[in-house]
Amino acid sequence: MTLRKTLAGLVAGLSMTLASGALADWAPKGPLKLQIGFAAGGSTDTMGRVIAKVMKEQTGWNVIAENKTGGGGLAMFTGISKMPARGTVIGMGVNMPILVNLNKRPEQVPFDLDSFDYLGTVARAQVALVARADAPFDDLAGMIDYSKANGGIAVSFDAAPQKLLMEVVNAKEAADFRFVSTKGEAEGQKLILGGQVMAGFSAGTHVKYLDSGDFKMIAVGNNSRHSYAPNTPTINDLGYDAYVDPYFYFATTAGTDPEAKAALADALAAAIESDEVQKVVRNVASTDPLNLGAEATKAMMVDGLQNVGVLFGQ
Amino acid sequence: MVDFATMIAGFSDAFTLWNLGFVLFGVVVGQFVGAVPGIGPVMAMAIAIPFTFGMDPLAGIGFLVGVNKGGLVGGAVPAVLMNTPGTPDAAATALDGYPLSKAGKPLKATKMALFSSVTGDTFSDIVLITVSAPLAIIALKMGPIEIFALMIFTFSVLSGLIGASLIKGIIAATLGLLCGTVGADPEHYTPRLIFGQFELYDGFPLAAVAIGMLAISEILRRLAQSQGRVRPAVDLKDTGHAADRRVSWAEYWACRFTMLRGASIGTLLGAMPGIGSTAAAFMSYAATKSASDAPESFGKGNLQGIAAAESANSAVVGSNLIPLLTLGIPGSVGAALIISAFMIHGIQPGPLLFQDQGRLIYGLFGAMIMANLMNLLVGQVGLRFWIKVVAAPETMIFASALLLCIVGVSLATGGLFGVAVMLGFAGLGYLMASFGYSVVIFIIAFFLGPRFESSLGQGLVLLNGDLTGVIYHPIAMILLLCSAASLVWFLRQNQHAHED
16 A cells, blocks of 8 residues: 555545544534424324434434425425524425426425435335236236227326326327326225226335235336336336436525534434334335435436426426 | 134233233323323324334334224313314214203213213224224225215215204305315315415315314303303312213113214224214214204203214224225324334235234234223223313313413424414304304314315216216215205205294
8 A cells, every 4th residue: 555545544534533523513402303294194204203213312312303294395395495504404305296396386486406405315215007906908008008998097196296207108199098186195096906096106005915916017107117026117118208206305404504414414314224214114115215315315306306397298 | 814813812912911001001191182182192193103113013003092092082071071172073072062061960971972982982893803804895995986975975964963044054164165175186286275375285284273163262262251250161060969970871771872873874984094083973963963853952961962973983993994904095194193103013004914914913903992991991080080170260271271272283283383273263263153153064064175075076087077977886876865865854854943
């Protein structure tokens, strides 16, 4: 090893030690609120509450989880964007409702992507188009043909981007899909099991029905395939230039002191790496935890806004 | 099918001292938070969920079930004793419970609520344990078109509650429906009537509206009437009769058909996700009133009215677990929280649950039955405690209740916005009650309106806009015919009442 490399290593090591020392020094003044943009009882709420509990145990900070509902995180992030940047609040939301509103009604949304400092992600929801096991088609092409031959079929969705994704297919194929809006995944699954709709979207909880043999996968809504169904193509793979990639992410007010921001991001990362959170994320969201980190989370939001534009045909 | 040995093993798991201790703890917590205005069992369950992660699944889920069930009994207490229900389903209990309390029989009224609640709950638990699979299949057949028809039927039965002035009833219902339309529309997610407030995107927060309209407006009215005098929140004048402090077997037995009807309505509605205990409580109440020989005695302290409401709203809780356990679909917020507790332990409620986790499920069934018994025992002690509490001066009781409502709504809705909504609706409730408009009708319309709208939208998509297609849905057709018959019957009754 050359002297230069040794010195460089020493400097890097020293700066990391100093940085971690600084992080250990920073603590929120008063309680740290982890605001969850969804109601109690859902997957976001469950993950958020467990992350808050683990953060509290790991850091000794007084971390309080609270639900701030309204527009899938829109109300919660509106509040956070207007707060002074003191590093005492973290918002946990899902990117898609925020991006859809930023695209569709930017003049009404009192913030933009730069209103926040991004801290990381916890997982990406596994969006799948599924059908009952006895449906007369096995893939998207078959579903389109069946729909055309039968004057259209009903497809359930519980978030606007899922409908927009299928509108992209509809526009290209004139498949005549009709869309049934449901309040939550569970209601959509009930409609599929009950035979009221032929297919529908799910964001993770379909895996148990695949295991039981009640459902089959038709296509993946994300921009990459799912680990449990590697042979099922994405809608993007099939030549429709759009996808839906919902991330559970964390952000705080823009302009937060870099030291505080780094401490918050590190504390979240450490909590997400804990066995408890890893297990809960796998159990609740049926996917592996995925923390993109602060920088990549911002890039994910910027790319996501562009993709939402594609979904809206812009 | 789960074999017999697994069932027995499951039940014996439930009866360990450790697990029973958690169920008992849950029931005590549930009854307490249910009885304290503003907080409620749902918030208690949400706070407790992360802590169940470190517990054995049966102990954790047994605790949550205890909280949920205890909350039902506790919820009736402020409704009956002070006319300040914290949830809309308890408002049905208050209709007869509060007049009975005012007549010097608070213990009788609360005991009837306790007994009928436990009876309804036990009935639906037995249905869940024995015939959940066929009921789940019926629930699956209830698609949006059938649910829409069921909502029509519900409204037609509930029209019996409108009271003397049809016009005032219609105005109250229309106002409730209008407030129910606030927020993003269910089809296209276009925001309606939110006036730039994103907090309203999901509509007015339910807890804030219910507590504001039902509890705070009553507290305001009572404080306004007190005019500085010091008097107890509930006048516990002793009638001198021991019979007024208890519910005799004869009185309980006289309500058997009412409770059976209530429990059946609650069980059926509970098995269908999303309809809920409010509709069940009021449907049962309205049906009991209509079937009674003395409908004019309702609203004046009739034990049958309490039995009808409590047996129905409690039965919903047990049968809410039918779609949850068999299909993995939660039927209410409470059930969604129980699903979360299952899922953080890596247990997926749904089609494979009985096969994979038979022992746990039968353990849960055992815990539910034990929770019902404990509800009865804890309730017997707890009711005496609450009656002592409400004997304190009303300025103290109502001021504390007001504070608790503000804290509870702030917690449940995530801040002061919910409190502002609560106070706004408290003012509306006060005005409506002062001018003779039914707050109950408003609340029912507000709660059922969004479900009615979404099933209408879904149904129209499924019928491809062709309403005549409904004839291919026999369950919906039967329900629509029943609705028509019910409305005709109601109108004739109304006509006879006016002629008399």
